[in-house]
Every structure is written in structure tokens, then in C-alpha cells.
Amino acid sequence: MAIIETKELTKHYILGRKKIVVGLEKVNLEINQGEIFGILGPNGSGKTTCLKLLLGILFPTSGEAYIMGRPPHDIEMKQHVGFLPENPYYYDYLTGPELLWFYAGLFGLDIDTAKKRIEYLLELVELHTAKRLHLRHYSKGMLERIGLAASLINDPEILILDEPTTGLDPIGCRDTRNLLLKLKEQGKTILLSSHFLSEVERVCDRIAIFHRGYLLATGTLDGLNKQYQAENLEDLFVKTICKFDNQQNVTTGETT
Ligand SMILES: Nc1ncnc2c1ncn2[C@@H]1O[C@H](COP(=O)(O)OP(=O)(O)OP(=O)(O)O)[C@@H](O)[C@H]1O
């Protein structure tokens, strides 16, 4: 059974009286327990919109979303979910451990559990040597790692990560990748969005390609490559997107 599911999930942003922007259009997704699932797509394709709808941060125009069979506003379900937003904002004058204590408080962890969890997470993301450093002195990679640690504070079964490797150098990307694989080994389900094809290619069991709010393709990389006669993910990405754009131009009568 799918642990994350969307049914005809749609979000239209209404800008002024006449202008409507399609954030997501009738998306049907099924993500299985224990897999790393990657949502891929160019800028503005609806990746963040989809994740925020699943988490109940945005309300859908129509359609349904479920995590563990429960709707996005279900508080009980949120105890089992961790989220790393695209551009998180952290308090500059907190240290890493202080930030994690703050998140532990939000989840209502008792002091002993929080203490153990924070020690464990700081080691996991290799920030245990920077315990006294304020977040304003963190590098981008360190901020990304403390964000990951914060998203894991409640030991979630499901981890939702919006562009977890943006701004990271190759070593940072590799470390994040290894961490995700380790979390998968622990049985966690990971849904991530990215436009770094090589990262996705290495870590994801299945992928979905979004474009202009539409879900163009879903499946394993091998399966999709065969289906679209693509040589690799880059080729697949370009082929699915060009095919969609050409079809749109045919229906609207536009020429490119
Ligand atoms: N709050 C908003 N108001 C109006 N339009 C929005 C809003 N948020 C997103 N959009 C529009 O919805 C579409 C999808 O945006 P979204 O942020 O989901 O894309 P994305 O795939 O996450 O892009 P990126 O790779 O740049 O993060 C875009 O056209 C965007 O301009």
C-alpha cells in the first residue's frame, strides 16, 4: 500500500482578478514505504507546491493528498513526518544544539529523549565538533546539515526534503547522499525534490518528472529510459519535457 498518495491533486494560484497560475494540475502519485522517491522538474514545475500540499502548508484547489492514509491536516500523522523546506530560515544567534532543542520542544520530546536524540543527530550530520558555533557562522553545507538534523528530530518514518543538495559542493552532495541511503536502510521513506539529475540518479528508487504543474512520467529510471528510449536521466528529462511542450504547442497552435 502507498504510504504517500495524491489523487488528482491540483493547486491554482489566483493572482488578481483574471490571472491564474497553475501550481499543480491533477497529479496522481503513489509512493511506497521504504523507498527514496525523487520529484524532478525545472524551476517552477510544481515540486515545492506538491510537497507543501502534502504537508498541509498549502490548501489544494481540488483533489486529495494522504500520508499514511491520513489527510494533510492530521496532527497524529505529522508526528511521523520530518520536513526540510527549500529555503529554511534559522535564528542567527542560536547554536546547532540550541536549534535542535527548539525543534525537540515543538515535538514535545521529554528532556532525556531530546538529549540523546540531539547528541545522535549532531554526530550523524557531523556537526558535533561545532557545538558552540552560532548558525550565522555556519557554511551553506553546515546549514543544510543542521536542517536535515532538525527534520529528523522526531525520528520520523517519512522524510520530505525540498532540494536537499542545493548550494552544496560535491563533497557535501556525496555526504547528503550517503546519509539518505543510511536513513533508507533504517526503513525510512524519503520523498525529495531536486533538479540535480546526477544526485537523483544515484539515490532514488523511483522518480516523477514534473513540468508546468503536470506530472509527465513516473517509474524506475530503467523503466522510464526504456519507455522513452532515453540513454540516461538527462536524455529522459529533455525528451519528456520537449514532448509535452510540443503537444501543448500543437493544441494551442503556437510554433516554436
Ligand atoms: N505563492 C505563490 N503565488 C503565486 N504563484 C506561485 C506561488 N508559489 C508558487 N507559484 C507558482 O507556481 C508554479 C510552481 O511553483 P513551485 O514553487 O511549486 O515550483 P518548483 O518546481 O518548486 O520550482 P523551483 O525549482 O524553482 O523551486 C510556478 O509557476 C510559481 O511561480
Ligand SMILES: [Mg+2]
Ligand atoms: Mg521549489
